[in-house]
Amino acid sequence: MDTTGLLVGGVALLAATAYGLVHRRRTGRVRAVPASAEPASPVLADLGVPPGEVTLLQFSSAFCAPCRATRVVCAEVARNTPGVAHVEVDAESRLDAVRALDIWKTPTVLIVDAQGRIAGRAQGAPTRAQVLAAVAPLLPAAAEPTEEKA
């Protein structure tokens, strides 16, 4: 029995468990960005965020398993909600924007309001309900997302 291995491996398993639990709780959750924190960024228009629309700006990469599921959810919300657009960016080919917007992991979804300000960000695959809850307050009252019948 290797005591060094037992100790180092035990610490690694404990640390990994803590990281995994925190990660599971946070993944997909949309964090609101305070109004003063991020002014409208010129980088967003450059990435193809359409002016005047609430946009789900998704950063994806080649080695990302949940990016596909995230694309499906965001595209579906954009299709069914007037005034909401979905833009997907290959993070690796836009490292300039990735640095400017402080993106570290994929998928990351930025919720951009109609004025071009980042209102929220989610790391990891969000659920449809999480995306809808994040865009609803940004839409004019008339264009509330229509609930699809499941």
Add this chain to the structure above:
Amino acid sequence: MTDPRGPRFAAAVTTVVMVAVLLTGSGLLALAQAAVFALTAAQPRLGPYGLIYRTLLAPRLGKPAELEPLAPVRFAQAVGFVFAAVATLGYLLGSPLTGAIAASFALAAAFLNAAFGLCLGCELFLAYRRLTGRPLAARVPVS
């Protein structure tokens, strides 16, 4: 595209193997796991743990609810290979502490994938590219 339960099963087997490496301090076992990582990264279809899953387990389970791309699996296997290779060198060249630390990184990654479904490529790849990928201007040779 692949059944996501295959890589998840492979990660569970890897976790057990890495625990065995740490408890025995065996460089040869670390070497064997490094070879498994290398083979699976190069040819995911030939990965031995995946083969066990497909021949013994998959036929007894239902069809997968969804399929996953293979690229993230290969990325994770390549990262695992680097740690397992360093662990092998550490154990075989007489630095068991180096071996244990490197093996622990491989253990933590495999365990996170098996227990939480964590995607290593999602966590690391972009951060790696951010740190290594130079802005375009810096690639122009300075004359």
